[in-house]
Amino acid sequence: MSGASSGPVVVTTAADLREACSRLLREADAPLPSLGLVPTMGALHAGHAGLASAARAGNDVVVASIFVNPLQFGDHMDLERYPRTLDADLELLGRCGVDLVFVPSAAEMYPGGAPQVRIQSGPLADKFEGAARPGHFDGMLTVVAKLLHAALPAVEARYAAYFGQKDAQQLVLIRRMVSDLNFPVTIVAVPTVRANDGLALSSRNRFLSAAERNAALVLPRALKLLEERAARHEALDPDSVLDMLASERLVTLDYLEIVDPATLEPLAFNCRHVPFTGSALAVIAARVGPVRLIDNVRLGGEWAP
Ligand code: PAF
DSSP states (O other): OEEOSSSOEEEOSHHHHHHHHHHHHHHTOOSSOEEEEEEEOSOOOHHHHHHHHHHHHHOSEEEEEEOOOGGGOSSHHHHHHSOOOHHHHHHHHHHTTOOEEEOOOHHHHOTTSSOSSOOOOOGGGSSHHHHHSTTHHHHHHHHHHHHHHHTOOSSSOEEEEEEETTSHHHHHHHHHHHHHTTOSOEEEEEOOOBOTTSOBOOGGGGGOOHHHHHHHTHHHHHHHHHHHHHHTTOOOOHHHHHHHHHTOTTEEEEEEEEEOTTTOOBOHHHHSSSOOOSOEEEEEEEEETTEEEEEEEEESSOOOO
């Protein structure tokens, strides 16, 4: 276990994590203390700071994890290329007031090698990111299940875990796993953080050239247009938005869909040419240069807390 005087304590084993969580919860001086977990893969940015700050505001003890999970990468090269910035990550987490950071090795997380028994993400994962990245969501849910168990308070406490709204399908699947399999944790969704130019923050944005980044701004522009039409109860007319996306030659659109926020089922006809009412989620994914970008915006309704 290690910790700089002002930074968070770093633990690398599940046993140390459990012990440190219990100690901090006992020291919390609250009748029913609370623990907030922020799972990450590192390469942290202001979006992660938003997760950590939300966890800090709502809990007595805040734990973050940093683990680049090999199970959720299909392409070995993508895993190798994933940025690793541990020192800067610990500094950011320290600034957000995180108490404890769990930084396990792959051997600690998967002592027997790749696990034979995994969480199966089911039909919700058949489309969108799941279709583009086969096996990704099984790997993601498997590691999230392990992290939720690893940080599960061993003393009586409230327990919440924080995830970004930017990864909308991931969030829906985690909520579904927690409810279908009775995990004793509350899932808290935290709003997407955007750069000043509107691009949703992502650890992969650093791989965009200046021209690609400029082209990528068509994604948030497209979503904003849909959001404004929904707010004015106009027809969403996604075809006009598709034309706008097609005009950006550095951007190859994978999908733009208007879906039910809970089931991710396409809401085909409520939205095309009749005035928009109700509540939906617009999800988008595109390849821009070497990077696959995803984003989404809620139409006509708030995210569930
Ligand atoms: O969103 C991420 O960073 C990852 O998918 C998560 C939830 C930390 C699991 O590895």
